[in-house]
Amino acid sequence: MAGVDYLERIPNNVNLRDDRRLLRALEEWQPRFLDWWKEMGPEGFQANEVYLRTAISVDRDGWAQFGYVKMPDYRWGIFLAEPEADRRIAFGDHLGKPAWPEVPGEYRGVLRRLIVTQGDTEPASVEQQRHLGRTCPSLYDLRNLFQVNVEEGRHLWAMVYLLHAYFGRDGREEADALLQRRSGDHDKPRILGAFNERTPDWLSFFMFCFFTDRDGKYQLASLQESGLDPLSRTCRFMLTEEAHHMFVGEMGVGRIVQKSCELMRQHRSDDVRRHGGIDLPTMQRYINFHYSVSLDLFGSEVSTNAANAFTMGLKGRFEETKKADDHRLADATYPVTCLEGDRIATRDVPALTALNERLRDDYIADCQRGIDRWNRTIKEHGIDVELRLPHRGFHRAIGSFGEARISPDGRVITEAEWDARRREWLPTPEDAQFVATLMRPAVEPGRFAGWIAPPARGINGLPLDHEYVRLTRKEG
Ligand code: BYC
Numbered sequence: 001m002a003g004v005d006y007l008e009r010i011p012n013n014v015n016l017r018d019d020r021r022l023l024r025a026l027e028e029w030q031p032r033f034l035d036w037w038k039e040m041g042p043e044g045f046q047a048n049e050v051y052l053r054t055a056i057s058v059d060r061d062g063w064a065q066f067g068y069v070k071m072p073d074y075r076w077g078i079f080l081a082e083p084e085a086d087r088r089i090a091f092g093d094h095l096g097k098p099a100w101p102e103v104p105g106e107y108r109g110v111l112r113r114l115i116v117t118q119g120d121t122e123p124a125s126v127e128q129q130r131h132l133g134r135t136c137p138s139l140y141d142l143r144n145l146f147q148v149n150v151e152e153g154r155h156l157w158a159m160v161y162l163l164h165a166y167f168g169r170d171g172r173e174e175a176d177a178l179l180q181r182r183s184g185d186h187d188k189p190r191i192l193g194a195f196n197e198r199t200p201d202w203l204s205f206f207m208f209c210f211f212t213d214r215d216g217k218y219q220l221a222s223l224q225e226s227g228l229d230p231l232s233r234t235c236r237f238m239l240t241e242e243a244h245h246m247f248v249g250e251m252g253v254g255r256i257v258q259k260s261c262e263l264m265r266q267h268r269s270d271d272v273r274r275h276g277g278i279d280l281p282t283m284q285r286y287i288n289f290h291y292s293v294s295l296d297l298f299g300s301e302v303s304t305n306a307a308n309a310f311t312m313g314l315k316g317r318f319e320e321t322k323k324a325d326d327h328r329l330a331d332a333t334y335p336v337t338c339l340e341g342d343r344i345a346t347r348d349v350p351a352l353t354a355l356n357e358r359l360r361d362d363y364i365a366d367c368q369r370g371i372d373r374w375n376r377t378i379k380e381h382g383i384d385v386e387l388r389l390p391h392r393g394f395h396r397a398i399g400s401f402g403e404a405r406i407s408p409d410g411r412v413i414t415e416a417e418w419d420a421r422r423r424e425w426l427p428t429p430e431d432a433q434f435v436a437t438l439m440r441p442a443v444e445p446g447r448f449a450g451w452i453a454p455p456a457r458g459i460n461g462l463p464l465d466h467e468y469v470r471l472t473r474k475e476g
Contacts, residue, residue, distance in 0.1 A: 009027060009030070010023075010026055010027065010030060010076075010077060010078065011075045011076075011077030011078070011079075012077050012078040012079070012161075013058065013078070013079055013080060014078055014080055014161070014165075016078065019165075022164060022165055025164050025172060026078075026160075026161070026164055029160060029164070029172075029175055029176075032176070032179055033076070033153075033156070033157070033160075033179065034072060035179075036123065036179045037071070037072060037126075037153060038072060040123070040126065040127045040130060040182070041071065041126055041130060041149060041153070042071060042126075042129075042130055042132075042133050042145070042146060042149055043130050043131055043133065043134070044133055044134060045071065045133045045142075045146065045469070046070065046071055046072055047070060048070065048071075048469055048470055048471060049068040049069065049070055049469070049470040050068065050069060050070070050071060050143055050146045050147075050468070050469050050470075051066060051067070051068055051143055051459065051460075051462075051466070051467075051468045051469070052066070052067070052068075052069045052071075052074065052143075052146065052147055052150060053065065053066050053147060053460075054066075054067070054069070054074065054075055055077070055079050055154075055237075055241075058079050058080070058081050058082060058237050059082075063240065066459075066460045068470065071146060071149070071150060074150045074153070076150070076153055076154050076157050077154070077157065078157055078158065078161045079154075079158075079234075079237050080230060080233035080234050080236075080237060081233045081234075081236035081237040082233075083229065083233060086098070087099040087229060087232075089227040089313045090225055090316060090320050090321050090327060091225065091310060091313065091316045091317070091320050091327040091328070092227070092310050092311045092312060092313040092314075092316075092327070092328065093311050093312065093313060093328075094227055094312075094313040095313075095327055095328060097227075099227055099228070099229040099232065100227050100228050100229060101229055101230070102166065103166045103167065103228060107312050107314060108167065110308065110309060110312065110314060111228060111231070111314055112163070112167050112170065112171065112174065114223065114309065114314065114315060115159050115162050115163060115167075115174075115231065116159075116163070116174050116177075116178070116191070117191055117192065118159055118219065118220075118223065119155075119156055119158075119159030119160065119163070119174075119175075119178050120178060120181065120190050120191045120192070120195070121190070121191075121192060121195050121216070122152045122153070122155040122156040122159065123152070123153070123156050123178060123179065123181075124181075124183045124190035124192075124195035124196075125148075125149075125152050125183075125195065125208070125212075126149050126152050126153060127182060127183040127184075127190075128183050128184075128195065128197070128198065128199040128208070129145065129148070129149060129199050129205060129208075131200075132145055132199065132201075132202060132205055133145065133146070134441060135201070135202065135439035135440065135441055136202070136441055136442065136443065137202055137442050137448055137449035137451070137452045138442050138443075138447060138448045138449065138452075138454070139443060139444075139445055139466075139467060139468045139469050139471075140448075140454075140455065140458065140459065140464060140466075140468055141202070141252070141452075142443070142468065142469045143459065143468035143469050144248045144459075145205065145248075146469070147244065147248075148209065148244070148245050148248060151241045151244070151245070154241070155238050155241070156178065158234045158237075158238055159178070159234075160175045160178065161234070162230060162231060162234065163175045165230070166228075166230065183195055183196055184196045184197070184198065192296075192297055193293060193296050193297070193397055193398070194212050194215075194293040194294055194296065194297055197293060200432065200436070201432070201435045201436055201438075201439050202252070202439060202452075203256065203278060203283075203286055203435050204286065204290070204435075205252070206248070206249050206252030206253045206256065207249065207253060207286050207287065207289075207290035208249070208290060209245050209246060209248045209249025209250075209252065210246065210249030210250050210252075210253055210290070210367075210370060211249070211287075211290040211291050211293075211294040211367065212290065212293075212294045212297070213242060213245040213246050213249060214246055214249075214294070214363060214366060214367065215294050215297040215298065215363065216242050216245070217239065217242050217243075217246060217366075218298075218318055218359050218362060218363045218366075219297075219359075220235045220238050220239050220242060221235075221239065221318050221319070222315050222316055222317060222318060222320075222359060223235045223315055224236050224239065224316075225315070225316025225317070225320040225321070226313070226314055226315060226316065227312075227313035227314060228314065250370050250373070251455055252452070253283070253370075253374060254373065254374055254377060255452045255453040255454070255455060256278055256283065256451060256452050256453075257280070257283065257374045257377050257378060257387075258377050258453040259277055259278075259450075259451055259452050259453040260272050260277045260278055260279060260280060260283070260451075261377060261378055261380075261381035261383055262381070262453065263275045263276075263277040264277075264381070264383060265381055265382070265383075273434060276438065276450040276451055277450070277451050278435065278438070278451050280378070280385050280387070282427070282431050282434070282435070283387065284387055284388070285424075285425060285426055285427045285428075285431060286427055286431075287371075287387060287388075287389070287390075288390045288394065288395065288408060288425055288426055289395070289426050289427055291367065291389055291390065292390065292394050292395035292396060293395075293397075294363075295360060295363075295364075295392060295396060296396055296397050296398040296399070296402075298356045298357070298359055298360040298363065299356040299398060299399070300356060300398060300399040300400070301336045301337075301338050301354065301356065301357045301360075301399050301400055302336065302338070302349055302353045302354060302356075302357075302400075303353060303355070303356045304353060306352075306353070306355040306356045307350075307352035307353045307355065309355075310329070310352060310355055311328075311352065317355065317358060317359065318359055318362045329350075329351040329352045330352070332350075332351035332352075333348035333349060333350060333351055333354075334348065334349060334350075334351040334354035334357065334358055335347065335348050335349075336348075336349050336354050336357045337357075337392065337393075338399075338400040338401075339393065339400040339401055339403060339404050339406075339412070342404075342412055343412060344393060344406070344410060344412060360392070364389065364392065367389055368389060371387050371388065371389055374387055375387055388408070390408035390409075390425070391406055391407070391408060391409060391410030393406035393410065394406050394407065394408050394410075394425070395425070395426065405417070405418040407421070407425075408425055438450075438451045443471055445465045445466060445467045445468075446463075446464055446465025
């Protein structure tokens, strides 16, 4: 990587060594991060060697290096994508002006809020997933979990760097607070709803990686358009890591679907629970849950926060530069589906205020592509079932649908119907208990738990029975 020195205490390509104050501040934060990692990171595997990928270059061709690392020794660092020469702001009031190397004073508060909100999700997800190692379905999956976890840790570093480098004392305080909030904690919860939910089992983990990490993709892609150049560059590099997390999710759910279909065929029965698999109706309920809490992460359908962030040049649209319009949207409209009284209606609203909904639309189309691929697997087994995304209003807490009960097929329903049918639609305590009974560790190299099919290939060209995590020296 241009100028990355792995002998530095904090690997980076931002010339940290030339800014003694910033370096000192980050070196003070580093032990606090490590304390947090040891307290809240993957439980029980801190002393094991894991076959991990580490960033050594931000180039498209060679950023990854694979090798065994104990997680607390992972080289978390600060990597920004290479600057684009003469980069210009692509939208909003500052359209066409040079991107900012520093934070404009008047946008400080809004930018800090965006960066803190993004940063908060990263440690939150590590906290949510910290107990999963104990019940891994294979060493391959265990390694993937830890890869995701260390990269979320690195994404926290990415946001903390911005806070320390560009937001002075306020930024330092926010960076400390990122280590103090805790997912699901009653008194000091994480900021966004989905990051306070539990991830108690591997079905939830794969769903989280598919649905919730995909929100990360869309949010980072919008922030990558930012006029603040360091934010744009850091998001550009984070997106390369995010892609792996969504791969883990899509393949994980896909392998469970495949195994369930195999069991259905083999036993000529839909009741695969009896044969140690996860039945498709249960999969559908988990989809309904994880999709709906992830939809909430896009905010309200109509949002002046989103309009302001766009007009100020801080947060763009997905693939802003590829869009063929004026990139100011002052007179444009966008169709938004909302609750109006007791019915669901689609109406045109000013496009600026509809930016959250527009991003949610991009996200929904992307989720549907994954669902289609899982459905192809089901069809290939000759099974007449289709997994579906529920209606966007189903089980929402944020935005206009948060005020009503909507069925998965998009009807406004009464509280009584909701109460009578929610067990069909959302995971029940019995579902969670059943899934929990399957969560028994499979840790011999090459072995996979009976509820999930092996993947098509191993990691970095290695075979499936490679010892991706060395369990010989266990902690405690
Ligand atoms: N839960 O105008 P509104 C990732 C708040 S995931 C709780 O509707 P706005 C990752 C909102 O904060 C990507 N509160 O929405 C994935 C606001 O509060 P204040 C994370 C919520 O502001 C997996 C109020 O409601 N990145 O990277 O336009 C693993 C009214 O807000 C929620 C980002 O989110 C909610 N779901 O947009 C690891 C990007 N939704 O300020 C990592 C940065 C809204 O009035 N964040 N509220 O007190 C943003 O761009 C925006 O803050 C949001 C909300 C899109 C989240």
